[in-house]
Amino acid sequence: MKLWEKGINPEPAIIEFTAGRDRKTDLHLTKWDIVGSMAHVIMLGDVGLISSDERNEMLKALHSLFVWDEKGSLVIEKDVEDIHSQIEKEMASILGTTGRKIHTGRSRNDQVLVDIRLYMREEIDNLAHQMQKLFSRLQSLSDQYREVLLPGYTHMQPAMPSSFGLWFGSYAECLADDLLVLSAARALNNRNPLGTAAGFGTTLPLNRKLTSELLEFDDLLYNSAYASLSRGKVEMAIASALASVAQTLGRFSMDICLYMTAEFRFIDFPDEYVTGSSIMPQKRNPDVFELIRGRSNVIQALPNEIAMLISNLPSGYNRDLQLLKQIVFDAFDDVKECMEIMLLMLNNIKVRRNITDNTLYNTIFSTEEVNRLVKQGIPFRDAYKAVADIVKNGPFSRTSVNDYVHEGSIGNLCNEEIASIFSERMKCFKNKSAGELADKMMGYVK
Numbered sequence: 001m002k003l004w005e006k007g008i009n010p011e012p013a014i015i016e017f018t019a020g021r022d023r024k025t026d027l028h029l030t031k032w033d034i035v036g037s038m039a040h041v042i043m044l045g046d047v048g049l050i051s052s053d054e055r056n057e058m059l060k061a062l063h064s065l066f067v068w069d070e071k072g073s074l075v076i077e078k079d080v081e082d083i084h085s086q087i088e089k090e091m092a093s094i095l096g097t098t099g100r101k102i103h104t105g106r107s108r109n110d111q112v113l114v115d116i117r118l119y120m121r122e123e124i125d126n127l128a129h130q131m132q133k134l135f136s137r138l139q140s141l142s143d144q145y146r147e148v149l150l151p152g153y154t155h156m157q158p159a160m161p162s163s164f165g166l167w168f169g170s171y172a173e174c175l176a177d178d179l180l181v182l183s184a185a186r187a188l189n190n191r192n193p194l195g196t197a198a199g200f201g202t203t204l205p206l207n208r209k210l211t212s213e214l215l216e217f218d219d220l221l222y223n224s225a226y227a228s229l230s231r232g233k234v235e236m237a238i239a240s241a242l243a244s245v246a247q248t249l250g251r252f253s254m255d256i257c258l259y260m261t262a263e264f265r266f267i268d269f270p271d272e273y274v275t276g277s278s279i280m281p282q283k284r285n286p287d288v289f290e291l292i293r294g295r296s297n298v299i300q301a302l303p304n305e306i307a308m309l310i311s312n313l314p315s316g317y318n319r320d321l322q323l324l325k326q327i328v329f330d331a332f333d334d335v336k337e338c339m340e341i342m343l344l345m346l347n348n349i350k351v352r353r354n355i356t357d358n359t360l361y362n363t364i365f366s367t368e369e370v371n372r373l374v375k376q377g378i379p380f381r382d383a384y385k386a387v388a389d390i391v392k393n394g395p396f397s398r399t400s401v402n403d404y405v406h407e408g409s410i411g412n413l414c415n416e417e418i419a420s421i422f423s424e425r426m427k428c429f430k431n432k433s434a435g436e437l438a439d440k441m442m443g444y445v446k
């Protein structure tokens with residue numbers, strides 16, 4: 001069955017190729033297609049394009065499909081192109097003539113747009129909550145190891161005293177900024193394309209504000225032609241946010257791989273959390289972090305992949321856009337899996353104490369020695385030269401680390417301030433689930 005069948009039997013190879021992976025990918029959209037259809041039906045009733053009896057019957061039928069889907073019984077059949085066609089087919093078979101009214105005033109073009117936006121809204125919100133868990137873990141590690149020193153490196157050379165508090169806390173604040181990027185992508189995503197039909201509106205008197213309210217969008221996407229153009233644009237913004245998170249995960253993983261080497265050994269994990277070699281009995285490898293690093297790098301290519309896909313497309317709907325679904329949906333899964341395993345690892349991380357007692361790190365205290373002289377009134381440049389001399393000709397003896405006081409230094413991490421920035425930024429990630437929206441719409445059955 002093809003929604004666009006007009007008496008000519010389509011060549012099966014063409015159907016298979018054009019449906020592509022949609023029969024599988026679209027299953028991510030099923031519940032959202034149903035919820036979007038419920039809002040559409042309520043609106044059709046409101047503007048008088050269907051009767052209130054028809055609205056009630058259609059809402060009940062859509063709700064029964066929702067329940068089917070939750071039980072896992074709703075599938076896209078072999079001869080059906082996509083989820084939109086399958087839902088329409090189900091509606092026709094449950095309700096006959098009334099069911100066939102479901103597509104009044106819409107196109108699969110705006111239907112898929114609204115489905116994807118609802119799906120991505122939920123994924124974004126779930127991701128934000130996952131980020132919150134990782135953030136909290138990083139902050140509690142930072143608090144727990146606030147006093148444990150670590151040599152800080154620049155140019156991969158020992159530089160100044162750092163601490164596990166500063167290191168863990170730095171990735172927490174990194175996530176706070178990733179969250180801001182994600183919230184911008186969410187705002188871009190959270191506008192309603194439903195009612196723009198094929199990209200040129202319709203002569204039917206739709207009430208687009210009503211569907212926007214029902215689906216809890218912030219506003220409409222107003223210009224119908226822009227709604228088509230926005231496909232890819234919003235995915236690109238989301239991909240940039242995913243890339244930003246991935247970069248944080250990737251760089252943190254690189255630090256961990258480095259800090260786990262025999263030469264550094266700043267941190268470690270229990271034997272159950274590292275991997276071995278088939279030939280070298282001594283190996284304890286950080287494969288988890290290498291894979292997070294690799295997968296994060298691949299995710300960072302996503303904005304570019306999307307740009308390649310959409311850059312030269314003319315305005316209006318083009319089938320190329322279908323390919324966006326798979327790559328973006330997979331990227332959400334990738335980030336999710338990496339975050340999960342990262343959290344598991346951080347729940348088991350072991351930190352080595354007294355690292356900076358090693359004389360190798362003596363000179364990381366030389367800047368402090370310069371500052372000690374500065375506090376006695378010696379000009380910085382003179383103090384720097386005097387200490388440089390001692391460092392070169394020795395012996396340089398370190399002073400203790402106890403006077404880091406300014407915001408963001410090892411003595412004053414400001415974790416509370418960072419936490420309040422994070423929770424402020426979390427406020428926008430508050431989706432209703434598809435089930436909650438469906439229940440709300442059932443309230444319109446009178």
Ligand code: ARG
Pocket residue numbers: 022082108109112317319321322325
């Ligand atoms: N599977 C299609 C997609 O994801 C649905 C829209 C089809 N529209 C069309 N004009 N062929 O883009």
